[in-house]
Amino acid sequence: MSSELTNVFAAKMLPQRELFSPGHRACQGCAPALVMRYMLKALGPDTIICNSTGCMEIISSSYPESAWGVPWIHVAFENSAAVASGVEAGLKALMRKGKIPQRRITVLAQAGDGGSLDIGLQAISGALERGHDMIYLCYDNEAYMNTGIQRSSGTPFGASTTTSPAGARSFGQSTWKKSLAEIAVAHHIPYVATASVSYPFDFMEKLKKADAVRGPALVHVFAPCPTGWRCPSELAIRLGRLAVQTAAFPLYEVVNGKYRITQNVPHLKPLRVYLESQGRFRHLTDDLIDELQQGLRERYAALVAKAEASQE
Amino acid sequence: MGTRIGKEVSIGIAEAAMMADVDVVSAYPITPQTHVVEHLSELVADGHLDAEFVPVESEHTAMSTCCGSVAAGARTFTATSSQGLALMHEILFIASGMRLPIVMAVANRSLSAPISIWNDHGDVMAERDTGWLQVFVENGQDAYDHILWAFRVAEDHGVLLPIMVNFDGFIVSHVVESLEEWSPEEVRRFLPPYDPPYRLDVDNPWTFGPVGIPDIYLETRKAHDEALLGAKATMVKAWSELADVVGRQYYPVEQYKADDADIVFLSMGGISETCMTAVDELREAGKKVGLVRLRLWRPFPFDEVKAALGGRKVIIAIDRALSTGGPGGPVASEVKAALYGLETRPQVIEFIAGLGGRDVTVGDFKQMYEKGAAVAAGGPVPGYELLGVRA
CATH class of the missing domain: 3.40.50.920 (Rossmann fold)
Known part of the structure; x- marks a missing residue:
């Protein structure tokens, strides 16, 4: 599969055409907006996007303007996977019955971490279980940014948000980030991957793999939000890289149940280098930073063990 | 004229949807709607109906899936009742606001609490202002005729609105009635194929469901209201066409x-x-x-x-x-x-x-x-x- 996909590693060979147009209303330094751009460079024009309510919906579709050069539908917050199920089923029936020409069309549903890990989880599970030929993309900026930086189940331990504020009796988010990829793997679907906006070629290759499989695929892409993370906008890409290098967000893929770490980090950097430029972590004590680092490293070790077991 | 036979009304509704050659059925089971969707899944399994039957995990998803399939250009049918209709509530407004012509049979049932599977109109009255076309039928023949009629009305380019066909749970849904089925020729004469003016088409990309800022929201509501009010003329015309084809005349x-x-x-x-x-x-x-x-x-x-x-x-x-x-x-x-x-x-x-x-x-x-x-x-x-x- 991967040999035909290696061309995406050459930046000059990426399609020039911008199917996600500039001029949309995203904040300065918005990494999710880059996710949209890379996504359509990887998937091309024969793609239908089913968008959940959220940042990428509101910044791209203020009537009568639209940033989308592909067919795009937004219905509600929690149901982009369900809408995509319908689009896929509709196209399948129409093609089988000869009402529209037979043709490969990619159907992609997408939502942020809140729209995926919280309110959209049931619809995602249903769509994956039913086996629709579609891609589910979660762009994860680790809180409800569109409504004003409220915590989600994708918000990391220790982060201060507007609904998990640090205070005299609170150190911020007291729970651990939910793993969407592991939940997807439990559905025994052919392709699951994590990705990061800071590794664009890896992300695009994973999307192409997700597109190439027949059946459901899920890609969980890390996308820093300078506004919500309270950091300078020019750090968005660097933070995405540091998240991988500190095991805050490891990159891996699971092909038919086999794990492979796609960005190996033999020597993890101290978590502090990732946290220090982000206002959402500025209140953390050394003890809490140690606790967070230890928890992330335990999870990373468990992932490495799964990848090694998959090679046996 | 088709033949007159005894048939459970729910089975008749399912077969009317089959006669309409629906492309997608997406539904979740709830008493007393179940016989409709069970029979549709049988019709698909036995090869009598060429459609995608999407057995979803909730009514919220059923309605969301219907939005997706009809936007893709597929003739789409679903059925529900009571709590299921209530769970769809949020998406009902969106289906009508986006002018997606879904046909839904609603087996009317009371709402919890206390939980009750029996008939009244409490479920649909809570959805009165969702911007859907809504009709009530009285018996099996009514129900059968109005499924075909509903597609004719909803998909009309002058209408493009979703429609609920309400039939009473148990007292209509589960009784065996004398029913005259339509012949394929009668269906062909009455119901043209679904020809959406807009669909999710990669050769002609449209943006469906954009943000409506205060500058435009009000105008979209006016347009929706006018579409609903204006639909009556098409409904009356379709009833008259139905009378021409099968000889039964209905009125508002x-x-x-x-x-x-x-x-x-x-x-x-x-x-x-x-x-x-x-x-x-x-x-x-x-x-x-x-x-x-x-x-x-x-x-x-x-x-x-x-x-x-x-x-x-x-x-x-x-x-x-x-x-x-x-x-x-x-x-x-x-x-x-x-x-x-x-x-x-x-x-x-x-x-x-x-x-x-x-x-x-x-x-x-x-x-x-x-x-x-x-x-x-x-x-x-x-x-x-x-x-x-x-x-």
């Missing part, structure tokens, strides 16, 4: 032995058939009484209601739902609003009947008539009454 508001009646019952749905029996017996006893049935609920047929009810002495309005803490029954409330502008307004007495599956008998209608007659004779107009309720 229908009357039974009401020409010379001073006192009329007003009802909606399957209960009307029991009421007709009561009218027959009252007529035999020399009472000048009749029945006016609302078939069309949205858009509300103001003109037809005024024409049918204006000039009567007393209207006995029968509701199958209670607007708790409000004016009583939603049907009576809207009928009164329709009559308000008349110079001489009839008196309206209101009964909330048959909630949660409580039987409503011919005898009950006769008692309601006696109360109507007392008002006609100059007695005071009582407030709404929950028929048969124990103290």
Whole structure:
């Protein structure tokens, strides 16, 4: 599969055409907006996007303007996977019955971490279980940014948000980030991957793999939000890289149940280098930073063990 | 003409959807809708219907999936009831606001709590303002005809709105009725293929469901309201075309032995058939009484209601739902609003009947008539009454 996909590693060979147009209303330094751009460079024009309510919906579709050069539908917050199920089923029936020409069309549903890990989880599970030929993309900026930086189940331990504020009796988010990829793997679907906006070629290759499989695929892409993370906008890409290098967000893929770490980090950097430029972590004590680092490293070790077991 | 056979109404509804050659059925099971979707999945499994049957994990997803499939250009059908309809609530507004012509059969059932699987109209009355076209049927033939008619109306380019075909749970859904099925030729004559003016097409990309800022939201609501009101003309035309094809004529508001009646019952749905029996017996006893049935609920047929009810002495309005803490029954409330502008307004007495599956008998209608007659004779107009309720 991967040999035909290696061309995406050459930046000059990426399609020039911008199917996600500039001029949309995203904040300065918005990494999710880059996710949209890379996504359509990887998937091309024969793609239908089913968008959940959220940042990428509101910044791209203020009537009568639209940033989308592909067919795009937004219905509600929690149901982009369900809408995509319908689009896929509709196209399948129409093609089988000869009402529209037979043709490969990619159907992609997408939502942020809140729209995926919280309110959209049931619809995602249903769509994956039913086996629709579609891609589910979660762009994860680790809180409800569109409504004003409220915590989600994708918000990391220790982060201060507007609904998990640090205070005299609170150190911020007291729970651990939910793993969407592991939940997807439990559905025994052919392709699951994590990705990061800071590794664009890896992300695009994973999307192409997700597109190439027949059946459901899920890609969980890390996308820093300078506004919500309270950091300078020019750090968005660097933070995405540091998240991988500190095991805050490891990159891996699971092909038919086999794990492979796609960005190996033999020597993890101290978590502090990732946290220090982000206002959402500025209140953390050394003890809490140690606790967070230890928890992330335990999870990373468990992932490495799964990848090694998959090679046996 | 097709053949007349005995058939469970739910099975008839499923087969009418098959005759419409639906492309996608997405549904979640809920009593008493189940026989409709079970039979559709059988029709697909046995190769009688070439469609994608999407067995979703909730009604919220059922309606969301329908939005996706109809936007992709597929003729789409679903069915639900009660709690399931309530779970769809959020998406119902979006389906109509985005002008997606989904056809949905609703087996009307009461809402929890306490949980009850039995029939009333509480479920659909909570969805009155969702911007869907809404009709009520009374029996198996009605139900079968109106599934095909619903596609004809919803998909019309001058309409493009989703539509609910309401049929009473159990008392209509589960009974075996004498039913005349349509022949394939009759369906071809009546129902053109779905030809969406806009769909999710990679060769001609459209943006569906954009943000409506304050500058545009108001205008979209006006357009939606006008589309709903304007749909009545297409509905009436489609009823007339249906009559041309199969010989049965339907109207937004229908009357039974009401020409010379001073006192009329007003009802909606399957209960009307029991009421007709009561009218027959009252007529035999020399009472000048009749029945006016609302078939069309949205858009509300103001003109037809005024024409049918204006000039009567007393209207006995029968509701199958209670607007708790409000004016009583939603049907009576809207009928009164329709009559308000008349110079001489009839008196309206209101009964909330048959909630949660409580039987409503011919005898009950006769008692309601006696109360109507007392008002006609100059007695005071009582407030709404929950028929048969124990103290």
